[in-house]
Each structure stands twice: as C-alpha cells, then as structure tokens.
C-alpha cells in the first residue's frame with residue numbers, strides 16, 4: 410500500500426508550494442488509507458498514515474480494524490511477522506496477544522496479562538470499496554459519519570438523474586501529492602470547468618449552501634442543457650493540484666469571489682488550530 414501524501418513536510422518544495430496556506434494541522438475527518446481488496450481475510454497489512462506506522466486487518470466479523478503497528482512490550486513491529494489468531498494479533502517477538510481493541514489478552518509464558526498497556530486503535534470504516542480511518546483532535550471519537558455514494562446522491566436530490574458510476578474507468582494517482590482542500594475548492598470554481606473539464610465555457614454557479622460537514626453546489630453548464638457531467642479527476646486536474654501554490658488571499662473576480670469565500674469559511678471547521686482564514 411502506498412504512503413498517503415498528507416504531510417506537507419514530506420515535500421522537498423514545501424516552503425515554496427505551501428504559499429499562504431493558513432493551517433498548521435491536518436484537517437479533521439475520514440481519510441482513505443486503502444481499498445477493500447487490499448485487506449484480505451487473515452492478513453495483516455502494513456501501512457503508513459499521519460506520520461504513524463499502522464496495521465490493518467479484518468476481525469472475524471469481516472470488519473476492518475486499524476491499530477498502531479508497534480507492540481508495547483518491547484517494541485516489535487506487528488507488521489513484520491505478526492500473525493492473526495482468532496481475531497487477536499500475535500506479536501512475533503515474544504508471542505503476546507493483542508485484541509482488535511488493542512488490549513493485551515494473553516502472555517504465553519505468564520499467568521497474568523498486562524491491563525495497563527494498550528495499542529492505539531483508529532476508528533475505521535469501509536464504504537463503496539474504500540477503507541478510511543478517522544483523524545481528529547479526539548482520535549477515538551469521530552464527530553460525523555461518512556455517507557456512501559448512493560446516500561450522497563439521494564441527499565442531493567439527484568437519485569432520478571444519476572447515471573451511475575463508471576467503475577471500470579477508475580484511475581488512481583497514488584503518488585500525487587496534494588492537499589484535500591485543493592480538490593474541494595474546485596466545486597465552487599466555476600471557471601475551471603472550461604479549462605479542465607472541457608465545458609463550453611465557465612459554468613453558472615447558481616446555488617451553493619453549507620450545511621454542517623456538507624457543502625452543496627449547483628452549476629448550470631453553458632449551452633449543454635441537462636448535462637451529464639462526469640468528473641473523472643482528469644490528469645489535467647491532478648497536474649494542477651500537484652504543482653500549485655496555495656494562495657491564501659486570492660485576487661478573485663466578482664464572478665467567483667463569494668462562493669470561494671463561503672467554501673473556505675466552511676472548510677475552516679475541519680482544522681483544529683484556529684488560524685484565521
């Protein structure tokens with residue numbers, strides 16, 4: 410599994426590309442750490458996210474569990490030689506067993522268990538074939554839940570007009586380094602549709618609304634009637650996101666300013682460090 414490009418500090422060019430980015434912390438929320446198919450039954454998968462080494466596996470019920478990778482006893486990596494037994498993780502170094510909740514449940518050469526030690530667990534969800542973990546100020550208590558794509562479509566009132574997902578066209582850019590907010594900002598960026606997605610001109614962004622963790626926009630596409638828009642994160646989009654420099658106070662024209670401002674204000678709720686945007 411590839412490493413998630415979430416940390417700007419990993420980027421050689423970080424000072425330059427950071428631009429006037431106003432936050433010091435990772436945003437709060439659910440982050441994809443892999444695909445359902447990456448985590449088979451009886452398999453301990455090693456991964457890295459949020460500057461932490463982690464393991465992922467399926468418990469006997471098939472639910473994905475994610476824990477820190479290191480055994481609290483003497484520090485062995487459970488990702489290297491650890492095994493699964495009856496839903497517990499067995500450390501390769503001295504055989505201590507840890508439950509999916511991170512509790513020590515057996516020490517093979519002792520009558521006791523160590524109740525004080527815990528392996529950190531990460532809330533995990535699996536939706537539409539994607540696996541997510543929660544990252545937030547209270548690491549154990551997600552403050553909102555993800556929706557499946559079908560639920561998103563329904564919430565937006567598009568169930569009757571949704572043309573389905575071309576799953577065969579799935580493409581990924583596992584090495585791309587970009588901030589999740591760059592992608593989100595595109596939804597209010599009415600001018601980019603022409604340049605990046607080949608619409609006939611800028612769209613008419615006639616409605617936008619923030620509602621808790623949701624931000625909904627409605628665009629009219631020029632001269633295209635009831636458009637079937639497939640936003641397949643195009644290579645052009647990724648190239649822009651990967652190489653752009655964030656502009657904290659952009660010189661927006663009146664046609665784009667209000668929606669951008671609303672979106673950035675909405676996005677600020679996901680950062681815990683209260684830096685003015």
Ligand code: FES
Pocket residue numbers: 480481482483484485500501502503504505
């Ligand atoms: S380091 Fe894991 S059991 Fe000793």
Ligand SMILES: [Fe+2]
Pocket residue numbers: 595601605606640646
């Ligand atoms: Fe786009």
